[in-house]
Amino acid sequence: MEKEAKEQESAVGLIITSSPHILKETSIPKIMHTVIMALIPAMAVSIYFFRLRAVIMIVTCTLASMLTEAFFQRLRKRQVTVYDGSAIITGILLALTLPPSFPVFGAVLGAVFAVAIGKQFFGGLGYNIFNPALLGRAFLQATYPVLITTWTEPFAKKGVDAIATATPLALMKFEGKMVPLLDLFFGNTSGSLGETSALAIIIGGLYLRYKGYINWKLPLGYLGAIFVFGGIFWLINPAKYPVPVFHILAGGAMLGAWFMVTDMVTSPVTVLGQWIFVIGAGFLVVIIRLFGGLPEGVMYSILLMNAIVPLLNRWTKPKIFGEVK
Amino acid sequence: MRLKTFKHGIHPPYHKDLAAHKGVERAALPKAVVIPLQQHIGAPCQPLVKRGDAVEEGQKIGEAVAFVTAPVHASISGKVKAVDKHPYPIGGKVVSVTIEGDGSVKEWPETGGALDLGSMSPEALRDAVKAAGIVGMGGAAFPTHVKISPPKDKRIDTVILNGCECEPFLTSDHRVMLEFPEKVLWGMKAIMKVVNAQGAVIGIEENKRDAIDAIERAASSILPEAKVVPLETKYPQGAEKMLIMATVKRKVPVGSLPMDVGVVVNNVGTAAAVYDALMYGKPLIERVVTVSGNSLREPRNLMVRIGTSFKEVLEQCGGLKEDTDIEVISGGPMMGVSQTTLDVPVIKGTSGITVLPGGDLKRDVYRSCIRCASCVEACPMALMPYRLGDLGRVERIEEFKDWGGLSCIECGCCSFVCPSKRPLVQWIRIGKIKVRESERPGTA
Known part of the structure; x- marks a missing residue:
């Protein structure tokens, strides 16, 4: 959908455009590049904890995403826009949601699926219904259910050998054990590459907020909903259910809140729609974590809510200024 | 406060x-002026002068014949050189009176x-x-x-x-x-x-x-x-x-x-x-x-x-x-x-x-809408410009009306904030024009 904006020159060399004649200093590449910057702390922490494995996964997913994007754009005879950064973000986010020990081939497959099926098949950036990175991960979850739930302790914690272990959420769910909250906050725990350190993600998220590219409602509403719904169950039975803070620090909740719920393309545009979106997704996270077959519910919570965004936009159309009904 | x-x-x-x-x-006193007989929406004025007439500063040269119109006056004294179509700043040409000045200036007793x-x-x-x-x-x-x-x-x-x-x-x-x-x-x-x-x-x-x-x-x-x-x-x-x-x-x-x-x-x-x-x-x-x-x-x-x-x-x-x-x-x-x-x-x-x-x-190409909601947040009329823009562009006029397109005041906030540089207000104008055309009797 790249076209020349309507512009002509008159006979005497005057430029003629339709109003408004000035535009805000902003653009899609600028937004996307800022998001990439905001992901740097999370990537840095994952490299610190998981060393070379983290580098390999991030590079693999990013390159695979970019190549897939370029290939399909060429196939669809569209302008190739891999440098606008959106495919890079998909690659990084996918990598950050995978276990450190995940095979490279699988990562490539996930990235290709994310960009090809998740984005280009829908018509490219702006037309996709689902968050591409999460769709790629969902595909891998279905394809490699064992590999994607094989976790290792951070190398920084236990030396150089990969030690298989369970994630904090799995420990909570299947063994009733709790990982210390501080470990969750700083990331010194097992889990997906970029999901382990809540602190790094919050730093990136705050930077995005500072730049004005995310709406407070989305991350805070999502985390708040998880906190409240998790808290309700904790109050009902503190012995069985974890404290609400655990819910927002563990698993993919932070990454999802700051980088996936906030995905512009797949979140609602209206204020009411955004509230329904984040509260619904937060509710789903808690339900899946506590009562579903899987230990983690962030991915499906967001994907499920993504599906109803077009409807939310329609149903929550704001009242026009001066509208009488 | x-x-x-x-x-x-x-x-x-x-x-x-x-x-x-x-x-x-x-x-500076202009040597000649061109005064359009239509300066706004509504009916044009009837010219009261013809080529060769002498006019005085402040003299009425165009008479308002309809209710929604205002008369126009000579802004300098001189001679009418032409009454014909001339380009004007709203676009296109309208019948205008060209007056060649004689250099005299009328004193308006601005005493306050x-x-x-x-x-x-x-x-x-x-x-x-x-x-x-x-x-x-x-x-x-x-x-x-x-x-x-x-x-x-x-x-x-x-x-x-x-x-x-x-x-x-x-x-x-x-x-x-x-x-x-x-x-x-x-x-x-x-x-x-x-x-x-x-x-x-x-x-x-x-x-x-x-x-x-x-x-x-x-x-x-x-x-x-x-x-x-x-x-x-x-x-x-x-x-x-x-x-x-x-x-x-x-x-x-x-x-x-x-x-x-x-x-x-x-x-x-x-x-x-x-x-x-x-x-x-x-x-x-x-x-x-x-x-x-x-x-x-x-x-x-x-x-x-x-x-x-x-x-x-x-x-x-x-x-x-x-x-x-x-x-x-x-x-x-x-x-x-x-x-x-x-x-x-x-x-x-x-x-x-x-x-x-x-x-x-704005000399950029425009890109796809990424539903960032900037236009929705900017619109003073609480419309959804990203949607109206698309509906106007492809002339889906029934839906355009349903989404409130006719309430647009064309302020341009939506186009201004759009990171994809989409000419939203331009498309919404198209939609409004198409709605009006469709409502005019005798057109299909």
Whole structure:
């Protein structure tokens, strides 16, 4: 959908455009590049904890995403826009949601699926219904259910050998054990590459907020909903259910809140729609974590809510200024 | 204190400093003027003169034959050279009277002072406003006598003056308020008498602190009941519906007019023109024009005679920094109209001429919508521009109407904020035109 904006020159060399004649200093590449910057702390922490494995996964997913994007754009005879950064973000986010020990081939497959099926098949950036990175991960979850739930302790914690272990959420769910909250906050725990350190993600998220590219409602509403719904169950039975803070620090909740719920393309545009979106997704996270077959519910919570965004936009159309009904 | 304002809107770069401090100076007497017989929506005027006639400054040369139109007057004395079609700044060509000046200038006894409103009936005042050819001077140039003639069943309780001037670059209203505050308030008092309103509210953006002070000072003696309301500097604060909401907290219902909520809104420049008409019998033959922009050598605020060509006005402002790759806009950059030639005349609605360098313009390709919601957050009418833009572009007019497309005020906030550089307001205009075409009888 790249076209020349309507512009002509008159006979005497005057430029003629339709109003408004000035535009805000902003653009899609600028937004996307800022998001990439905001992901740097999370990537840095994952490299610190998981060393070379983290580098390999991030590079693999990013390159695979970019190549897939370029290939399909060429196939669809569209302008190739891999440098606008959106495919890079998909690659990084996918990598950050995978276990450190995940095979490279699988990562490539996930990235290709994310960009090809998740984005280009829908018509490219702006037309996709689902968050591409999460769709790629969902595909891998279905394809490699064992590999994607094989976790290792951070190398920084236990030396150089990969030690298989369970994630904090799995420990909570299947063994009733709790990982210390501080470990969750700083990331010194097992889990997906970029999901382990809540602190790094919050730093990136705050930077995005500072730049004005995310709406407070989305991350805070999502985390708040998880906190409240998790808290309700904790109050009902503190012995069985974890404290609400655990819910927002563990698993993919932070990454999802700051980088996936906030995905512009797949979140609602209206204020009411955004509230329904984040509260619904937060509710789903808690339900899946506590009562579903899987230990983690962030991915499906967001994907499920993504599906109803077009409807939310329609149903929550704001009242026009001066509208009488 | 939190300033009053409306919901949503944008903060474009204002660039007011280019001209705001420059006092109004009289432009050189033009050798010739071209006066369009149609200067706004509504019916064109009938010409009263023909080629070869001698005319005097202030003489009526075009008669308003319909209700929604205002007469036009000669802005210089001289000889009628032509009555034919001529380009004008709103686009296209209209029948215009070309007058070649004889160099003489009529003295209007601008003594200032109080207006004797007691001796004139509301009807007489309204007729005088109409006879002077006064129109809204904020840009749309809607005939003022029509605006101040509400039907008998509409009770007007408040007259609001618009001193927002929210368009970037423009400072003509600012200068009028600063230099002629008495005229503004006397004009307002006259309008209040015509519509029989008791309330008087003047909305001014707080970036014009000196104008707020000047108007407040003048009001204390002329119109003590007038309430000066400082407003947040935000675009489009001066849009009629936004201004009414911000100042008196009333919402004009969709499809209704300000008079339906008991108010009449006029520009501050219009009020000053009303004073001139009533005090000196001076018709609207000149106005303050802000000539500004980043491609202009010497931005100024000029008192320009209606009919003076843009070219002549620009030459008096040091000329252009570049000859090509510039855009010359009648009005400001948010809602103004690009000119295809500099041979167009200043008309009654020309609040400014803005000259922008090509580099400042949107010359980008547009990309897909990423539903970032920027346009939804910016729209002062609470519409969903991203959706309306698409519906207008592909002419799906039924859905366009359902989504409220006809409520768009074309302020351009949506296009301004769009990170994909989509020309949203342009597409919405297409949608509105298509709806109107479809509603016209006899078309399928």
